[in-house]
Amino acid sequence: MKQLLVFIRKEFYHVFRDRRTLLILFGLPTAQILLFGFALSSEVKDVNLAVVDFAKDNASQQIISRLQASTRFRLQRSLLSYSEMETAFRRNTIKAALVIPTNFNRDLLHTGRGQLQIIADASDPNAATTITNYLTAIVGDYQQELNQAAGALPYQIVPETRMLYNPDMNGSLNFIPGVLALVLMIVCTTLTSVAIVREKELGTMEILLVSPFRPLLVLIAKAVPYLVLSLLDFTLILLLSVFVLNVAIQGSVVLLYVVSTVFIISCLSLGLLISNVTASQQVAMLASMMGMMLPTLLFTGFMFPLENLPGPLRLVPNIVPSHWYYLVVKAIMLKGLGFEAVWKETLILGLMAVVLLGISLRNFKIRLT
């Protein structure tokens, strides 16, 4: 036991000597939380929109002034022709165009039907759909107002929408559990992924091998400082979310810490496993960073809906620890649910930790002989 403590202390020295890495460890989540909180949103606003107004009549003016009043769009009105519009699309200076044909007002008054054309840059399909929806809604409002003269519309179904868990539609709410899962996963895995291979590369492994330490103790000693660091990182992210982004923690903080510890241990074990099977730091880090970054980003579930995954790929999130962790954090932190709602996910994370640790231990032993 005393040996273990001494060993752990030695590892702590190693970790804390490297100030720059420590700075990054805490700078990274800070930057990410702030970016997600303040800079990134999937909302569509300030879209560059061109109005190609061939009509220049009363009705077209009305529609244009409505568009100007909307914060969703930034209007470019200098465009006069189709060819100018095409150039603007190719230069990426507009995302959509509204074409108002000649005689728009006259047609509307005389035949009761006016025609408009919306052209959207669908190289970004979601933006195109959303922009088209907004434009249609604004034109629909205008039409409704035109018809207001005929009296209120009968047989009205009024949908009343309630936003659960997030009445203010705070965009950073969804990102916080995601960032937590992503940052912890990548940081923990990468940190431990070099722990053993570094000693191999620098030659200090020999000393470890001839020492009377059992492999399990070596692995534990290597992992403990990183566990402490990761928990500090986790605390920092929580503090930032609560005090800077105003996201209140609905559920139990203790439970959150327990689950996070389990999750961190499973990530550290994964890192140790990588460290055991790779031959150089370079390979270990590339595997843990490049190999993990995109899959974690995509399969955790906070960026893209997992429901869209085709066939066998739908099984992949099940083996990605951050996916389970993301579900738990969402349930505890945002929905305020208790242990009975998250025990299954926690158990899975725990099993992953045990299995990964077991495999790395076996690999480690093999190298000893």
Next chain:
Amino acid sequence: MRTLFFLLRKEFRQIFRDKSILAMIFIMPSIQLIIMPLAANYDVKNINLAVVDNDHSSYSRRLIAKVGSSGYFRLAAYAPSFRQGLRLVEDNKADLVLEIPNGFERNLVREGSQQLSLAVDAINGTRASLGGAYLTRIIADFNQGIRLEWQSPPSAATIDIASSNWYNPLGEYRFFMVPAILVLLLTMVGGFLTALNIVREKEIGTIEQINVSPIQKWQFILGKMIPFWILGMIVFTIGLIIARVLYGIIPVGSLPTLYLFAGVYLVALLGFGLLISTYSETQLQAMFVAFFFIMIFILMSGLFTSLDSMPPWARYIAYCSPVTHFIEVVRMIVLKGSGLADVSRQLGYEVIFAVVLNTWAILNYHKTT
């Protein structure tokens, strides 16, 4: 020149000796490019809907059928009460609860107005707002249908809107994502590898030999850069081939323009990696610094969220990243067929990045420690 040639030969030998690094460079990005676009799908369909029908009338059934056949929603369950519907949301089994109140049909007919309630799991912003918008639109449509049944055709004015989606008429998300993911992979391979490169020689000690040799600083940096530039171009080419063969994405614009841009971009990116390398003491440090910046570059690049929706300060930061411009340009050239003139502004930015970052790296590389 001869010195540079020998340096290059040495670097190439070093790279090709390590088979696992080669695999990281070529196989990992290829696999990721094959799989990732399937996961990075933001099509908002298959929204899980729980229905609480308290009315059980023919109209409530018709409304539900209409929602079900819209293609956006999947009827997750019929819940007997709102409370039960909410439980489905808690368990992540439903995104929305639609509650049709008792007396829906009767009130609509007699009083001409009736409310419906929607409860949206608003943690996931996009899914919630798009889902809510779709459902509201379907209800409005349904409403219109009822009105037409019960009233003689209205004499009110209607504005017909024809919308067309350019550059991606079917609105397929992969056309949007594949080019961007290709940029991402190239960035990770190039950025991480070069960031690790010089610092590796520092850590292992081989840099001493170079420092005491008569090799010039610029020769050394060029010797480090050219091999990775070539590897990067090969990775880019492999990526384009995968995009073409697997996803049917054939660049609309000219290939030489695309390659010119990729070439300049790689010089900028590699300069960045080398700069990190000259500042770092250990590979772990270099990796984390690279991860820190590349993560921010990626999140702010407009890859996942639109630049338009960022506040101005964030947009300025985004413009200071070479990744942002490259992603924009690759999407422009590949999907819209934008020409060299259309992307000249972005090309100018990349040239500036390339010159500044590389000069900085050369100046910061000290031959004495």
